[in-house]
Amino acid sequence: MLRLVSLNLNGIRSAASKGWLQWAEQGSIDCMGVQELKAQAADVVPRFANVAGLMGHFHYADKKGYSGVGLYTRAAPSAVITGIGEPEFDAEGRYVEARFDTPTRKLSIISCYFPSGSSSEERQQAKFRFLGVFFPYLQLLAATRELILVGDVNIAHREIDLKNWRSNQKNSGFLPEERAWMTRALDELGLVDVHRLLRPDDGGEAYTWWSNRGAAWANNVGWRIDYQLATPALAATARSVSVYKAERFSDHAPLTIDYDLTL
Template identity: 65%
Template sequence: MLRVITLNLNGIRSATGKGFLDWLGAQNADVVCVQELKAQAGDLTDAMRHPDGYSGHFHHAEKKGYSGVGLYTRRAPDRVVEGLGITDIDAEGRFLQLDFGALSIVSLYLPSGSSSDERQQVKFAFMERFLPHLASLRASGRELIVCGDWNIAHKEIDLKNWKSNQKNSGFLPEERAWFTRVLDEQQWVDVYRRLYPEAGGEGYTWWSNRGQAWAKNVGWRIDYQLATPGVAATARSAAVYKEQRFSDHAPLTVEYGWAF
């Protein structure tokens, strides 16, 4: 059995203060992927680096208090791949891959384009250059699970107010078409959607801080575990945890019947 969790922390220091590490220690997870660390290496405490028997691996952004991804694992990886080898993308700390035997697990943080037109163009540029990297991963012959905040709600079922968001970043036609290419052309599997094809609001993973989005469950499903078909076929269950809030995102946990 392989238990994998992904969560955008919206700041590892903030999430830790809200009980994230205490919660993590009770999850019995094998691998935990986190995004948006908003911290440099020197900002991390020993507890953040090695919570409850885990070993942490991180790809920090160069800019302080910004972006960054990480993975926690109880098993030592065979290989660590930090970044994509693309200077401007790697400066923002958005990709980290750990290899375990024939399986690789990735923590990924796609840019958000919601703050400005300029950042939306950065997001589009990332998507254009990341697509061939995803293709090369698929062609590698390895099994992979790519976890993270993709900052795209794929279909109407994946957000509450889809009609009013069709011109907003995260639900733009170009973004959704790109995500469809990832799934259909490259044959990555959206594991949660494969398990629960009709799930709506129970699958949301992010809520705006505006209004009463959380209280009313006016959310978006933008955090995914995308997997290659072999390991995806072993997925047995998935759940979004909402009993506590560590972030404006919620953790997504998937149980795979994969020997790890």
């Protein structure tokens, strides 16, 4: 069994101070994608190069205290790729891929942090640019490799995926263009939303992000914006899914899926 976790840390040092490391140690995790490190190599390597017996592989943002992703693996990858070859977004540290290739299989696990467009129209346009360039990149990858992409996609796909969908139809994260991108990823690329495969009717129990404003967490006014998207053969091996809410390490909750799979 492969236990795969995705978690936006909202700062790796902050999450560590709130018990993330202790939780990971107890979780029997085989692979963990993390997003929004908000730290550079000088901060990460001394303390977080290895977590819960897992080796860390990272893609840092050029800007200090911003973005950055990591992928922790128990098995040693055959190769690690950082970035998608687009300077605008590679400078923001948004993509790390670990490959586990054998003579009979090409398999990738990816940790990705999609841009948020909520802070300004400028950032929303950057998000649209990212979606535009990432689709063909992912299309080529999915055509040539088995893959599981985990991460903060910053898109709630369907009405069931957020509490207040009616009032958010013109807000970043639930815009028609963003939702259409997710639909294309599932329909045209053939990727599978593994949470929905296992539990198609999950509503509030599926939320993975809550605003720090007001009482969003207390009232479960959340969004499901963290995903595990897999090519069909890998998705078919998924056995269970859970969102951990007993503790809060960041404004996101860990999404854990167990696969009948070995790396």
